[in-house]
Every structure is written in structure tokens, then in C-alpha cells.
Amino acid sequence: MALKAFREQLKHLKWILAFVAVGLVVTLIPALDFGGPIGSAQDVAAWVGSEEITYGEFQQQYRQLESYYRQVLGGQFNEELARQFNLRKQALDTLIDRRILLMEAKAVGLQATDTEVQNTIVETYTDEDGKFIGRERLQRLLQSNRISPKQFSEDIRSQMLLTKLDGVLAATSYVSDADVEKAFREQAEKAKIRFVQLPASEAGQVTVGADELEAYFAENANDYELPERRIASYLLVDSAKLRREIEIPEDELKAYYDANPAEFTREEQVRARHILLRVTPDRDEAATEAELAALRSRVEGGADFGQLARDLSDDEGSAQRGGSLGWFGRGAMVQPFEQAAFGAEPGTLVGPVKSDFGFHLIDVQEKRAGGLQKFEEAQALIRSRLIGERVQEIAETKANELAGRITAESIAGRDGLETLAQGEELAFETTSPFGQADAVTGIGRVADFNNAAFGLQADAISEPVKVPRGWAILHLDEVLPPEIPELAEVEDQVRGAVETAKQKEAAVDRLAEMRSQLEGGGEFSTLAEGLGLELQESAEFGRFGNITGLGNATKVVDAALGLDVGAFSEPIETSIGAVLFEVTERKTFDAAEFEEKKAETREQKASERLNQLKQSLIELRRRDLTPEYAKSLVEEFSAPPEAG
Numbered sequence: 001m002a003l004k005a006f007r008e009q010l011k012h013l014k015w016i017l018a019f020v021a022v023g024l025v026v027t028l029i030p031a032l033d034f035g036g037p038i039g040s041a042q043d044v045a046a047w048v049g050s051e052e053i054t055y056g057e058f059q060q061q062y063r064q065l066e067s068y069y070r071q072v073l074g075g076q077f078n079e080e081l082a083r084q085f086n087l088r089k090q091a092l093d094t095l096i097d098r099r100i101l102l103m104e105a106k107a108v109g110l111q112a113t114d115t116e117v118q119n120t121i122v123e124t125y126t127d128e129d130g131k132f133i134g135r136e137r138l139q140r141l142l143q144s145n146r147i148s149p150k151q152f153s154e155d156i157r158s159q160m161l162l163t164k165l166d167g168v169l170a171a172t173s174y175v176s177d178a179d180v181e182k183a184f185r186e187q188a189e190k191a192k193i194r195f196v197q198l199p200a201s202e203a204g205q206v207t208v209g210a211d212e213l214e215a216y217f218a219e220n221a222n223d224y225e226l227p228e229r230r231i232a233s234y235l236l237v238d239s240a241k242l243r244r245e246i247e248i249p250e251d252e253l254k255a256y257y258d259a260n261p262a263e264f265t266r267e268e269q270v271r272a273r274h275i276l277l278r279v280t281p282d283r284d285e286a287a288t289e290a291e292l293a294a295l296r297s298r299v300e301g302g303a304d305f306g307q308l309a310r311d312l313s314d315d316e317g318s319a320q321r322g323g324s325l326g327w328f329g330r331g332a333m334v335q336p337f338e339q340a341a342f343g344a345e346p347g348t349l350v351g352p353v354k355s356d357f358g359f360h361l362i363d364v365q366e367k368r369a370g371g372l373q374k375f376e377e378a379q380a381l382i383r384s385r386l387i388g389e390r391v392q393e394i395a396e397t398k399a400n401e402l403a404g405r406i407t408a409e410s411i412a413g414r415d416g417l418e419t420l421a422q423g424e425e426l427a428f429e430t431t432s433p434f435g436q437a438d439a440v441t442g443i444g445r446v447a448d449f450n451n452a453a454f455g456l457q458a459d460a461i462s463e464p465v466k467v468p469r470g471w472a473i474l475h476l477d478e479v480l481p482p483e484i485p486e487l488a489e490v491e492d493q494v495r496g497a498v499e500t501a502k503q504k505e506a507a508v509d510r511l512a513e514m515r516s517q518l519e520g521g522g523e524f525s526t527l528a529e530g531l532g533l534e535l536q537e538s539a540e541f542g543r544f545g546n547i548t549g550l551g552n553a554t555k556v557v558d559a560a561l562g563l564d565v566g567a568f569s570e571p572i573e574t575s576i577g578a579v580l581f582e583v584t585e586r587k588t589f590d591a592a593e594f595e596e597k598k599a600e601t602r603e604q605k606a607s608e609r610l611n612q613l614k615q616s617l618i619e620l621r622r623r624d625l626t627p628e629y630a631k632s633l634v635e636e637f638s639a640p641p642e643a644g
Contacts, residue, residue, distance in 0.1 A: 195581035
């Protein structure tokens with residue numbers, strides 16, 4: 001499934017994902033690599049006004065979001081998809097939004113007392129009989145998830161404050177009876193259609209005369225207007241050139257290694273796979289254990305462990321990988337599983353092993369000892385890291401020194417800036433014309449660069465701006481005002497637009513002929529076959545749903561919901577051609593059903609309004625508080641993920 005489809009599928013989960021920060025995320029699947037720049041747990045990842053969000057919070061939120069995506073997408077979710085979703089930025093933005101709402105809750109005087117927190121914990125974490133699971137079992141759950149009791153209590157307190165804030169905001173939102181009825185109608189009215197789609201490109205050849213081009217351009221000239229563009233020259237402190245000039249002595253590398261042993265200490269790890277069988281109402285503990293013991297005998301008899309895991313394991317995430325859990329260290333798994341895996345030799349089967357999840361059969365594949373990595377093994381990584389840090393420091397210092405010279409020596413104009421381009425680490429370049437949101441050749445799509453260019457007066461020089469290649473100081477060479485080009489400059493575009501419009505008209509005309517034949521008693525499938533078109537059937541769709549085979553076709557949806565079963569539409573122009581359809585099923589508003597579901601619909605509409613209010617509040621406070629990412633994260637987040 002494409003990335004775009006995943007995003008559409010997950011839109012309705014925005015607020016669930018935004019605040020999945022308290023529930024205990026117990027999993028047997030090790031998390032994906034957190035990736036990217038990271039500091040210690042106490043380092044600051046972002047600032048929200050005067051408040052700080054630590055890397056520890058950032059990493060925890062990342063793990064929880066990742067776990068949630070795994071639950072939603074199952075085996076389709078992987079490390080590449082996490083990168084395309086920009087999951088790290090999602091996690092940090094989620095924490096920022098959450099912190100903003102917590103600050104708002106405190107600002108309006110909301111509180112969650114210690115007694116309320118304790119009562120909530122007792123009422124939430126219960127056993128099968130509805131009784132509190134007890135301090136010891138809760139402590140084990142916290143330990144298995146590496147959450148301290150203090151952190152857990154504060155998370156519960158925060159969630160209670162957010163719930164109370166929801167109550168305050170909900171009280172300000174009124175949902176009228178008319179709103180409820182409209183919402184129910186939108187949910188209740190459905191249709192199915194069968195249709196033919198004639199692409200414009202298949203409607204026949206068209207010719208476009210010069211007079212048609214001129215007439216179309218005269219009527220639609222504003223569509224071809226070029227926005228304000230700018231041309232800038234810039235002095236570049238090039239990080240790549242600096243990097244080639246920097247050498248780090250071996251004694252400095254060794255000193256870093258000696259001073260930071262934790263960075264090069266690898267924990268003991270195991271690579272294993274497992275088959276999980278859960279205890280269910282239809283399969284008690286004894287039966288589950290016996291069934292897993294039988295599976296062990298099959299593996300020992302030569303059966304393929306991976307295939308059995310894919311076919312039978314109740315751990316859906318690992319089952320699709322043949323039961324593989326990859327490499328994991330201590331603390332990543334629940335205790336009984338961890339003890340069994342770390343206590344066995346590579347190449348052995350262990351189990352049945354009982355845990356809170358059920359019974360496991362574990363295939364221990366490899367082990368690697370923990371301990372301090374040798375200096376020789378870590379040397380290349382240390383050199384790369386130190387050179388990177390040194391380059392950033394030198395480049396920024398150099399850029400600031402240049403900015404100081406520009407001010408102190410009253411250097412002005414493009415020529416003045418170019419005179420500073422002396423030394424191999426400096427370059428002087430000029431852009432092509434670019435708009436505010438355009439990618440700039442040689443720079444890329446860097447908002448700070450474009451904002452600096454569009455914030456300058458003509459012939460002015462900017463402060464240093466961080467760009468992927470280093471640091472740039474801009475001179476605004478020229479401002480090109482918005483303009484409508486001559487027809488000759490955009491003739492190919494105009495010709496394409498006219499051809500497409502005429503082809504769509506032809507497609508509509510051909511389908512209009514088909515409709516006339518249908519009214520005369522023609523059979524839809526026969527007529528479609530005669531035109532070489534496929535007669536397609538849609539799934540059921542509603543007012544705001546996509547139509548199978550057509551996608552987001554609002555005009556088709558509106559027409560279908562206005563017709564009775566058996567009625568044919570008029571030909572409808574679409575983005576790619578024209579469509580003609582017959583309504584095969586219709587569901588309409590039912591007053592009795594509405595009365596039955598009125599309260600539920602009102603609750604859904606109120607929840608929707610509440611989420612809209614929260615989003616508006618967050619956007620308002622973001623403007624006031626101007627949240628900031630840690631410097632190490634700014635560049636990572638500025639580059640958009642690749643489209644999928």
C-alpha cells in the first residue's frame with residue numbers, strides 16, 4: 001500500500017496518536033532504531049516557551065507512537081515507512097502539542113490531586129474480576145516497560161489534567177439538533193454504482209488552432225501568472241570543503257573514547273525468534289501449553305520453525321517475519337522470556353515458556369557478548385563524529401566572523417560581498433529566479449534561506465543562514481514582481497490545457513450518445529463493450545467517501561446520492577475524462593433510525609468539535625510560544641520525507 005493511502009487511512013487517528021502517552025506499551029517486538037541525532041535522556045530536545053522537553057521524553061513518545069502504528073498497520077509497518085512518516089518529528093510535535101495543552105490546563109486553574117491520581121490508578125489497572133492488580137504486579141509492569149513509578153504517576157496526572165481540559169472546552173461547544181441531523185444524514189446516505197469511465201486521452205484526436213490558443217489564454221491568463229520571484233547571490237562557507245581540511249589526531253580520538261565509555265559499551269544481546277500461543281476462553285493454560293509442546297516436537301522433527309510461526313503464532317507482528325524478533329538486549333522483553341532467551345545457548349529451542357502473553361517457543365539463534373567496544377573498532381565513528389562537530393563549529397564561527405566584517409567595514413552590495421569570497425572554504429554563487437516556496441538550485445528547499453531572501457530589501461545583505469551545505473550570507477540582487485507572461489512563453493502549457501479541455505468535451509459527448517442509447521433500451525454492458533470500456537462496480541460510498549476506481553469524485557458522489565436505484569446519470573466530467581453511471585443501491589435517511597442513534601451521533605459530533613477546538617487552541621498557542629527544536633534536530637526535520 002502506498003504511503004499516501006496509509007496517511008489517508010490514519011487521518012482519523014490523529015487525536016488517538018497525539019495523546020497515546022500513558023497506557024503501558026507492553027510488547028515483545030523490539031522497537032525500530034530511534035535513529036538520527038540524539039542526546040542523553042536529560043538533554044533538551046525542544047523548548048515550549050520556558051518549558052523543556054527532554055530527549056528521554058522524546059524517545060519514549062517515539063516508542064509509543066511506533067508501537068501504535070505497528071498495531072494499526074501490522075506487518076506493513078517497517079523502518080522505511082517510519083522514515084517516510086517522519087515518525088521522529090511526529091513524536092516530538094506530539095509532545096509539544098501535549099505540553100501546550102497541559103500549560104493551558106494549569107493556566108485555567110485545573111488540578112489533579114495525589115488522591116485523584118491514586119484512585120485513577122486503582123480503577124484503571126484491574127484484573128479479570130475488576131479488582132486492582134496490586135502494587136507488586138503493577139511494579140512488574142512498570143519495570144518491564146522501563147517506567148519509574150514517579151514518571152508513571154506524573155503521566156497519569158497529566159492525562160487527568162488533559163481530560164479535565166477536554167471537559168472545559170467541551171462545555172463551550174454547542175451541537176444543535178440541526179447539526180446532529182446533518183451529521184447523521186452524511187453518515188446514513190450511501191450508494192453503489194456501476195459505471196464506465198472514458199479517459200480524455202482516448203476520446204479521439206483533437207486539433208487546436210492559433211485562435212483557440214489566443215482565446216483560451218485571454219480568458220485564463222491569470223492561471224499562468226508568475227508569482228513574485230527573487231534572485232540572490234550568496235557567500236557560502238562550505239562544510240564539505242572544511243571537512244577535507246580537518247584532521248583529528250589519534251590521541252584526541254583516544255581521549256574521547258576514554259572519556260565516553262558508555263557510548264562504546266554494547267549490552268549483551270540475543271537474536272531469537274518465537275511462536276506465541278495465547279490463552280483464550282476456548283483454550284485454557286494446560287491446553288495451550290500442550291499445543292505448544294506439540295509444536296516443539298514438530299520443529300525437533302524437522303518442521304520449518306519460520307513457517308509454523310507464520311501460520312500459527314498469535315504475535316501478529318513477528319509472525320509475518322517467521323517469528324523473528326531480531327537482536328534485543330536485557331529489559332526489552334518481559335522477564336520470563338528474557339530469562340529463557342539469555343539463559344540458553346545459540347541453536348537451542350526453549351519452551352514452552354509462560355509469560356503474561358501466553359506460552360512461547362523460543363529459537364535462540366545467536367548471542368553477542370556485552371562490554372566495551374575496542375578503540376580500533378570505534379575509531380572511525382569517533383573521527384567522523386568529531387570532524388562533524390568541528391566542521392559545524394568552524395563553519396558557524398567563520399560565517400559569524402564574515403558577518404562581523406560586513407558590519408565593521410560597511411561592506412555593501414553584491415560586489416562587496418563577492419570580495420570576501422577568498423579562501424578555498426568559501427564560494428560565491430548566484431541563484432536562478434525563485435519563489436518563496438521554491439527549491440533553490442544548489443541550496444534545496446530550505447525555508448530559512450527563502451525567508452531570508454524574501455525578507456531583504458533590494459541590495460541588502462542578510463545575517464548568516466544555516467543551509468545543508470554550510471552557512472550562507474545572502475545579497476538580494478533583484479526582485480521580479482508578479483507578472484503574466486506572454487503567450488509565446490507558456491504556449492506549450494496552454495496548448496496542453498486546450499487539448500485536454502477539448503478531449504474532455506469529446507468524452508462527454510460520446511458518453512451522452514451512450515446515455516441516449518440506454519434510454520432507448522440498450523444494455524449497459526453491451527454498449528460499454530462496444531466502446532472498448534470496462535463496466536466497473538463500486539463499493540458502497542457516502543457523502544465524503546472515495547469511489548472505488550474513481551477516487552475522490554465529488555460531482556459523481558453528489559449526483560449518485562440524488563438519484564434513485566436504476567437511474568442513469570448525465571455524463572460527468574472528471575479530472576481525467578468523463579463518467580457515466582447507473583445507481584445500483586441506495587440507502588437514504590431513516591427517521592426512526594435517526595431517533596435511535598441521535599444521542600450517539602451527537603456524541604460523535606461533539607467529539608469532532610472538541611478536537612477542532614483543541615487544534616485551534618494549539619495553533620494559537622504555538623504562535624505565542626514559538627516552540628523550538630534542539631539545534632541537532634532542526635536540519636533533520638527541515639527536509640521533507642520522500643513521497644511514497
